[in-house]
Amino acid sequence: xxxxxxxxxxxxxxxxxxxxxxxxxxxxxxxxxxxxxxxxxxxxxxxxxxxxxxxxxxxxxxxxxxxxxxxxxxxxxxxxxxxxxxxxxxxxxxxxxxxxxxxxxxxxxxxxxxxxxxxxxxxxxxxxxxxxxxxxxxxxxxxxxxxxxxxxxxxxxxxxxxxxxxxxxxxxxxxxxxxxxxxxxxxxxxxxxxxxxxxxxxxxxxxxxxxxxxxxxxxxxxxxxxxxxxxxxxxxxxxxxxxxxxxxxxxxxxxxxxxxxxxxxxxxxxxxxxxxxxxxxxxxxxxxxxxxxxxxxxxxxxxxxxxxxxxxxxxxxxxxxxxxxxxxxxxxxxxxxxxxxxxxxxxxxxxxxxxxxxxxxxxxxxxxxxxxxxxxxxxxxxxxxxxxxxxxxxxxxxxxxxxxxxxxxxxxxxxxxxxxxxxxxxxxxxxxxxxxxxxxxxxxxxxxxxxxxxxxxxxxxxxxxxxxxxxx
Numbered sequence: 001x002x003x004x005x006x007x008x009x010x011x012x013x014x015x016x017x018x019x020x021x022x023x024x025x026x027x028x029x030x031x032x033x034x035x036x037x038x039x040x041x042x043x044x045x046x047x048x049x050x051x052x053x054x055x056x057x058x059x060x061x062x063x064x065x066x067x068x069x070x071x072x073x074x075x076x077x078x079x080x081x082x083x084x085x086x087x088x089x090x091x092x093x094x095x096x097x098x099x100x101x102x103x104x105x106x107x108x109x110x111x112x113x114x115x116x117x118x119x120x121x122x123x124x125x126x127x128x129x130x131x132x133x134x135x136x137x138x139x140x141x142x143x144x145x146x147x148x149x150x151x152x153x154x155x156x157x158x159x160x161x162x163x164x165x166x167x168x169x170x171x172x173x174x175x176x177x178x179x180x181x182x183x184x185x186x187x188x189x190x191x192x193x194x195x196x197x198x199x200x201x202x203x204x205x206x207x208x209x210x211x212x213x214x215x216x217x218x219x220x221x222x223x224x225x226x227x228x229x230x231x232x233x234x235x236x237x238x239x240x241x242x243x244x245x246x247x248x249x250x251x252x253x254x255x256x257x258x259x260x261x262x263x264x265x266x267x268x269x270x271x272x273x274x275x276x277x278x279x280x281x282x283x284x285x286x287x288x289x290x291x292x293x294x295x296x297x298x299x300x301x302x303x304x305x306x307x308x309x310x311x312x313x314x315x316x317x318x319x320x321x322x323x324x325x326x327x328x329x330x331x332x333x334x335x336x337x338x339x340x341x342x343x344x345x346x347x348x349x350x351x352x353x354x355x356x357x358x359x360x361x362x363x364x365x366x367x368x369x370x371x372x373x374x375x376x377x378x379x380x381x382x383x384x385x386x387x388x389x390x391x392x393x394x395x396x397x398x399x400x401x402x403x404x405x406x407x408x409x410x411x412x413x414x415x416x417x418x419x420x421x422x423x424x425x426x427x428x429x430x431x432x433x434x435x436x437x438x439x440x441x442x443x444x445x446x447x448x449x450x451x452x453x454x455x456x457x458x459x460x461x462x463x464x465x466x467x468x469x470x471x472x
Contacts, residue, residue: 048072073341082344083113083153084330090338092154105164108189109134110245110300113153120172121324122243122298124189125212132184133376133447134172136243136298141179142171162186177392178380194221196229201471204235208467211239211255214247214302219254236290236470239306240463242320246301249329256306257282259291260313265351267305269329272345281313291316292470294462295361300324307361308350318363319466327357367465372403373454378443385438389415397438397446401426404449 052068073087108127112119120138123129140148143159160168169183195210207229209222229237253266260266260281270276293307293316304323310316329346349355375396379385385394395413402408406426408419420436427434430445438446453459 073339077341077343078152080344084328085343086152086154086341088154088340088342093338093340105186105188106161107132107134107168107184107186111140111153111156112300116149118148118151118153118156121245121300125195125210125243127189128184128187132182134170134182134184135174135374135376136296137174139173140170141173142169142181144169145171164188174376175374177396180377180380182377191215191217193218194225196225198229198232198234199467201236201467204471205232206236206238206467206470207232207234208238208240208463211241211303211306212244214244214249214251214255216248216251218247218251222255223258234289236292236467236472237287238292238294238463238466238470239310240294240466241299241303241306242294242296242462243298244300244303245298245324246303246326249302249305252302252305252309253279256309256313259283259287259310261286264313266309266313267351268349268353270347270349276349286314290470290472292466293318294466295320295323295363296462297321297324297360299361301326304356304361305348308354308356311361311364312351312354317365317469318361319365319367319469320363320462321366321368322360322362323356325356325358325360327355327359365465365469367462369460369462370403372399372450375399375450376447378438378446379440382440384440385415387415387417387420387436394419397443400446400450403453404446 108124109129
């Protein structure tokens with residue numbers, strides 16, 4: 001067995017199968033041989049072959065030795081009770097490696113296992129999952145009508161993964177809302193990971209770099225686009241990693257090293273013996289402009305290395321909400337036959353030695369988005385909302401009406417006469433049948449208008465605040 005010098009620094013290996021590019025690798029070239037040692041308990045391993053023989057000889061149904069082997073290998077990682085340590089068969093390994101450096105087909109989202117729940121960490125910008133309304137923190141309770149209870153992340157991914165043009169129906173739970181079904185058409189997910197623009201704020205030019213994930217080309221894209229922004233004599237820089245689930249450790253290291261002074265750590269890595277190594281900055285001096293990192297709960301792993309590294313190493317402000325909280329590193333072991341074993345082997349720590357695992361990186365300037373940013377679907381089924389109804393769906397409808405300019409007044413979670421009047425006015429303006437009820441057609445109109453509002457950067461209060469801080 002060979003151990004490739006590979007460190008995984010992202011939220012979920014299997015998020016990649018959905019088109020998220022969520023898991024990255026630190027490839028330094030070369031391999032180390034991993035040896036196994038004998039112990040007094042080695043005889044117990046004979047039980048494995050004994051059980052295999054008994055199953056082969058006596059089990060009622062047909063099962064192959066290969067299936068039993070795969071099950072045994074998966075079982076050894078499952079007993080670790082670590083969602084990041086997994087055995088990947090040949091097809092899963094091929095998907096894992098391909099998705100790091102090319103476009104692929106999927107829904108464009110990253111999954112994470114939290115206890116028994118399969119949770120969306122973040123959808124990719126512009127990917128089918130985002131367009132369908134998937135949000136960070138959504139819990140997948142069903143896939144194509146079948147419960148995810150008892151499933152591991154890789155099992156869920158296999159069911160969600162599929163060819164371009166095909167559909168998958170996810171039943172998701174969001175906060176305290178009733179479960180809702182969301183149909184997503186799979187598509188090709190291109191890996192375009194860095195977007196740049198400039199904004200004028202209080203007479204100053206602020207550069208904005210949005211990084212959606214950390215894959216093979218990300219560091220080079222970031223370097224080129226930062227250079228182009230600096231050529232415009234920017235007075236401040238905002239690096240937006242909201243919804244970025246992570247990726248290649250090498251990418252994030254290369255990206256922020258030029259922004260952090262020499263001899264200042266970017267991050268630290270601690271092994272299972274407590275020994276630490278450090279990566280250091282490469283800048284002769286700090287940049288002559290303010291740097292602000294924009295993060296949220298969907299910013300994970302490599303995104304958190306960026307946020308914490310710039311916060312502690314370069315004095316950057318961090319705007320938004322607390323990040324996801326993944327402070328561990330995995331190493332990938334090549335098993336020669338095309339399969340891989342991925343194990344949690346290290347912690348990563350901030351420049352000051354802080355471990356953010358399950359804690360996240362705290363913003364220096366906390367800013368939450370308006371409540372309507374958390375609303376995607378109004379109706380959880382085809383049943384219309386009407387006067388006298390109450391509950392979470394009505395509360396969501398109230399938020400959306402208010403957001404799109406039709407003030408429903410009254411109590412948030414109750415469908416009263418004033419809410420009916422607001423709905424009727426919307427239906428008149430949209431040239432829909434005026435019923436005063438929120439049926440599927442009216443709900444779709446409301447959701448379409450809300451999406452336009454969400455896509456307008458003028459309503460992005462987190463981004464606005466980050467720009468203001470960068471211009472100070």
